[in-house]
Amino acid sequence: MQDFADSIAIKVKFVLPKLLGASKCYNLIMNKFFEFLNSSVGRKWLMALTGLFLCLFVVVHMSGNLALFKSDGGLAFNQYAVFMTTFPPIKVVSYINYALILLHALNGFYLVYRNKKARPVKYEGKKDNGPVSWSSRNMGLLGSILFVFIILHMGNFWREFHFSPMEVLRYTTNGVTGETQIAAIPYEQFVGPKHYYENGNEIVIVKNLYGEVAEAFTSPLYVLFYVISMFALSFHLMHGFQSAFQTLGIRAQNFKGIIQGIGTAVFGVLIPLLFAAMPVYFLFFK
Amino acid sequence: MSGNMNITLKVWRQKNKSDAGRFETYQAKHISPDMSFLEMMDVMNEQLIKDGKDPVAFDHDCREGICGMCSMYINGRAHGPNKGVTTCQLHMRSFKSGDTIVVEPWRASAFPVLKDLIVDRAAFDRIQQAGGFVGINTGSAPDANSIPIQKHLAEEAFNAAACIGCGACVAACKNSSAMLFMSAKVSQYALLPQGQPERKLRVLNMMKAHEEAGFGACTNTEACEAECPKGISVTNIARLNRDFVAASFTGE
Numbered sequence: 001m002q003d004f005a006d007s008i009a010i011k012v013k014f015v016l017p018k019l020l021g022a023s024k025c026y027n028l029i030m031n032k033f034f035e036f037l038n039s040s041v042g043r044k045w046l047m048a049l050t051g052l053f054l055c056l057f058v059v060v061h062m063s064g065n066l067a068l069f070k071s072d073g074g075l076a077f078n079q080y081a082v083f084m085t086t087f088p089p090i091k092v093v094s095y096i097n098y099a100l101i102l103l104h105a106l107n108g109f110y111l112v113y114r115n116k117k118a119r120p121v122k123y124e125g126k127k128d129n130g131p132v133s134w135s136s137r138n139m140g141l142l143g144s145i146l147f148v149f150i151i152l153h154m155g156n157f158w159r160e161f162h163f164s165p166m167e168v169l170r171y172t173t174n175g176v177t178g179e180t181q182i183a184a185i186p187y188e189q190f191v192g193p194k195h196y197y198e199n200g201n202e203i204v205i206v207k208n209l210y211g212e213v214a215e216a217f218t219s220p221l222y223v224l225f226y227v228i229s230m231f232a233l234s235f236h237l238m239h240g241f242q243s244a245f246q247t248l249g250i251r252a253q254n255f256k257g258i259i260q261g262i263g264t265a266v267f268g269v270l271i272p273l274l275f276a277a278m279p280v281y282f283l284f285f286k
Numbered sequence: 287m288s289g290n291m292n293i294t295l296k297v298w299r300q301k302n303k304s305d306a307g308r309f310e311t312y313q314a315k316h317i318s319p320d321m322s323f324l325e326m327m328d329v330m331n332e333q334l335i336k337d338g339k340d341p342v343a344f345d346h347d348c349r350e351g352i353c354g355m356c357s358m359y360i361n362g363r364a365h366g367p368n369k370g371v372t373t374c375q376l377h378m379r380s381f382k383s384g385d386t387i388v389v390e391p392w393r394a395s396a397f398p399v400l401k402d403l404i405v406d407r408a409a410f411d412r413i414q415q416a417g418g419f420v421g422i423n424t425g426s427a428p429d430a431n432s433i434p435i436q437k438h439l440a441e442e443a444f445n446a447a448a449c450i451g452c453g454a455c456v457a458a459c460k461n462s463s464a465m466l467f468m469s470a471k472v473s474q475y476a477l478l479p480q481g482q483p484e485r486k487l488r489v490l491n492m493m494k495a496h497e498e499a500g501f502g503a504c505t506n507t508e509a510c511e512a513e514c515p516k517g518i519s520v521t522n523i524a525r526l527n528r529d530f531v532a533a534s535f536t537g538e
């Protein structure tokens with residue numbers, strides 16, 4: 001009993017102050033961290049880091065979606081969708097991705113607000129922007145288009161795929177001839193995606209996300225909206241990709257050219273072009 | 287000195303800080319193409335005085351491109367249409383007779399208009415006072431070259447030190463950000479051994495003064511570099527960004 005009381009006393013006398021000290025230290029670090037985040041350079045670091053993460057996402061998303069161009073009745077694309085939504089590490093990354101999109105957008109809107117407040121009276125003289133790029137002056141507008149796009153985009157494909165009843169397909173591939181037969185099965189009988197072998201046939205049972213995509217892109221208005229949004233993506237990244245490196249302080253002369261090259265060729269042209277090709281392909285060639 | 291140019295000027299007039307302000311149109315007649323823009327403004331003001339009107343107030347001092355006082359936003363450009371010059375170094379030969387020229391003060395909430403074209407740039411002074419110094423011992427002068435400095439770093443530091451604090455970077459920036467100015471003031475010391483002792487504190491304190499003054503953040507449009515009369519490079523902003531993060535997480 002005495003021992004126990006002693007050990008409590010010792011804890012109160014020596015351990016507690018240490019713990020309080022540690023939390024003080026923690027507070028100090030957190031205060032410093034928030035002070036950093038609230039400064040204009042800190043907010044831009046956040047923009048740059050989240051923006052570069054989104055650049056990575058866009059590369060992966062585009063590459064995966066290339067399966068849409070396959071003429072296999074959607075087998076490869078639907079299997080890819082299952083992999084992306086069930087493989088745990090990718091699930092974790094996709095939740096991080098949602099959070100970072102939101103963080104990037106909210107922080108971006110806040111910066112636009114703060115930057116506008118820094119110039120309450122506009123200039124009257126005719127605008128002559130010299131060598132300044134249009135993209136760099138309109139990141140807020142371009143980001144807003146992307147924001148609307150992502151909301152409608154996820155509200156359609158992502159919400160349907162995760163939360164709505166949807167056509168379910170059974171792909172039966174003959175092991176010898178390689179021919180695939182497709183049959184619809186009732187949604188009520190669907191107990192999750194399956195992939196197995198039976199009598200030398202490869203059987204895949206999946207939700208037909210491919211069909212959803214194909215159907216969405218039969219509407220010319222919807223396709224137009226996607227194409228316009230991909231222009232916004234192009235201009236946002238034409239400036240954004242290289243700008244992020246400047247924000248992070250990465251700017252060696254020989255390196256700068258490479259960054260600008262990648263920003264323009266890959267993120268300004270290649271990725272938005274391939275993205276935009278998808279709705280256009282479904283509208284005109286399917 | 288007189289000449290054959292006739293210019294119409296649309297000039298911002300504002301009695302004091304609290305006045306809403308408005309544009310007025312004036313004529314400047316018999317202007318020589320060899321006059322500087324400020325001399326043309328003098329001619330216009332003399333006419334205003336003769337007519338019994340209040341002359342247009344504008345800042346100027348050296349009239350040789352080194353003091354940074356002559357802040358004027360001319361036809362949508364800081365210091366007018368030419369690259370690498372202040373308003374006092376802009377000449378009327380850059381315009382045509384019959385032109386209408388719009389002249390405005392710098393626009394930034396951190397630079398309030400005091401009167402007409404004069405703005406209060408004390409926010410720059412506060413940034414400078416927050417960290418634009420080095421601690422040295424007074425007493426007898428140290429030996430020259432007692433601290434070795436690499437030539438290219440000395441050059442870079444000198445290039446940054448060329449900033450005259452004119453505010454054109456803020457005026458040209460769509461966000462009214464003072465990052466180019468601040469990065470020049472940070473870099474001129476950060477590149478030299480003498481600037482190392484206060485390196486972290488300097489960038490933290492200057493940044494704080496920048497935020498308190500209400501300047502915007504940097505979107506890397508690089509309008510500042512294009513308009514800077516001293517050719518200060520945005521490379522300095524990258525250095526500022528690196529230093530600020532390092533100081534935020536490792537400074538005492």
Ligand code: HEM
Pocket residue numbers: 058061065081084085094095097146150153154157158161209213226233275276278279
């Ligand atoms: C234009 C061609 C595009 C097509 C055909 C397409 C198709 C799809 C499909 C079918 C899904 C649902 C699959 C799933 O939830 O895993 C999806 C999800 C998503 N898409 Fe797209 N997409 C396109 C472009 C874009 C672009 C340009 C962005 C962003 C800038 C984007 C952002 C997203 C996000 C954030 C999700 C949710 C991802 C997740 O759940 O992890 N998409 N997309």
Ligand code: HEM
Pocket residue numbers: 044047048050051052054055058101104105106108109111112139140142143144146147148150236237239240241243244245247248503504505506
């Ligand atoms: C969700 C909608 C989005 C909004 C509202 C938005 C908004 C913005 C804004 C306002 C900026 C400029 C910030 C500034 O410099 O002051 C910016 C920068 C940037 N954004 Fe976005 N954006 C969005 C989506 C995206 C996407 C999908 C990507 C990538 C695929 C992206 C990548 C970037 C990059 C790399 C930067 C440059 C950061 C820097 O200059 O350091 N953004 N964004």
Ligand code: SF4
Pocket residue numbers: 448449450451452453454455456466467470510513514515516517518
């Ligand atoms: S950086 Fe250039 S534009 Fe800005 S205050 Fe200094 S000299 Fe003027």
Ligand code: FES
Pocket residue numbers: 345346347348349350351352353354355356372373374375
């Ligand atoms: S008056 Fe000194 S720089 Fe123009």
